[in-house]
Amino acid sequence: MADLFSLKKRVVLLTGASRGLGRDMALTLAAAGATVLCAGRTVKELEATARAIGRKGGKAEVTPLDITDEAAVREQVETIIRRHRRIDVLINNAGIIYRQDIVDTPTDTFRSVIETDLVAQFMLAREVGRHMLARQYGRIVNISSVMAILGRASVAGYVAAKHGLVGLTKNLAAEFGPHVTANAIAPGYIRTELNVALQQSKPFNAMLEQRTAAHRWGTPHDLRGPLLLLASDASAYMTGHTLVVDGGLTTILA
Numbered sequence: 001m002a003d004l005f006s007l008k009k010r011v012v013l014l015t016g017a018s019r020g021l022g023r024d025m026a027l028t029l030a031a032a033g034a035t036v037l038c039a040g041r042t043v044k045e046l047e048a049t050a051r052a053i054g055r056k057g058g059k060a061e062v063t064p065l066d067i068t069d070e071a072a073v074r075e076q077v078e079t080i081i082r083r084h085r086r087i088d089v090l091i092n093n094a095g096i097i098y099r100q101d102i103v104d105t106p107t108d109t110f111r112s113v114i115e116t117d118l119v120a121q122f123m124l125a126r127e128v129g130r131h132m133l134a135r136q137y138g139r140i141v142n143i144s145s146v147m148a149i150l151g152r153a154s155v156a157g158y159v160a161a162k163h164g165l166v167g168l169t170k171n172l173a174a175e176f177g178p179h180v181t182a183n184a185i186a187p188g189y190i191r192t193e194l195n196v197a198l199q200q201s202k203p204f205n206a207m208l209e210q211r212t213a214a215h216r217w218g219t220p221h222d223l224r225g226p227l228l229l230l231a232s233d234a235s236a237y238m239t240g241h242t243l244v245v246d247g248g249l250t251t252i253l254a
Contacts, residue, residue, distance in 0.1 A: 004234040008033030011084045012231065013077075013128065015067055015120075016094030018045035020192040021143070023052070024220035025093060025227055030058030032228055037080060037087075039063040040094065067094050067120035077127040086135055089231045090128045092121040092165075093143040097158045097194075105156060113157030118164045125172055129180065138180035141230045142169050146188045146246045162186075166242050173240030181239040183230045188246025190218040213248025222247075 012029050016022035017038035030036045030053040038046045038053075038060055046062045053060035065076050080087055095117040098109050125140055132138025147155065148162040165184060172182035189208055191199060198204050199217070209215045226245050229235050244250055 010034045010088040012089040013037045014091040015039045028224045035059040037063040039065040089139040110157045117161035132180045136179040140182040142184040144184045144186045170240045184242040186244045188249045
């Protein structure tokens with residue numbers, strides 16, 4: 001059964017690999033046997049991720065990339081194809097969030113989130129998808145959020161983008177089948193350095209423990225199994241699906 005979840009000899013392009021969930025995903029994918037192309041804008045942090053993988057005997061390469069730069073996306077994908085001859089798995093993980101009430105949010109700020117959290121995923125899936133379709137194999141995994149199911153004040157751009165990413169995932173599945181699958185993961189509240197303020201808020205923690213069936217925050221470890229499922233052949237008959245990994249939060253709140 002372990003072979004079903006193996007990524008041996010697979011080439012994985014992972015965006016947002018420099019820290020947080022992305023770094024843990026990179027380590028997880030490499031541990032499953034993949035060559036992980038760690039993409040992002042901060043080269044020093046990407047190098048730290050690659051070194052961490054190397055220390056564990058895995059394979060990783062630093063892949064500098066601004067996912068909002070369409071020309072750079074095209075060029076980097078072509079460079080990867082020339083070097084590795086394929087991209088077997090695309091993990092669209094990179095994203096940003098701004099916290100501001102709608103009435104105070106400039107249009108450019110809202111647009112920036114949509115460009116980074118939705119349009120960039122579309123561009124990467126399109127450019128990588130062409131090669132996957134030609135090879136008749138591929139796995140696309142979009143990292144969405146429970147904010148694709150719920151709404152929350154002060155993060156309108158993020159909520160809108162994550163809702164859109166679920167729709168994009170369905171369209172990718174419809175157009176790219178049968179050999180290329182497209183699925184999404186919708187994590188709940190996961191402890192990372194990006195949400196330390198929420199972790200330190202006693203009222204928020206009390207709400208989370210009360211309204212989450214698991215009665216706790218999630219950790220990056222909680223996403224490892226779902227990630228390997230959707231990136232591997234174990235999910236060959238799954239496509240267009242959003243896998244919610246939230247400790248039961250949306251079950252109780254929805």
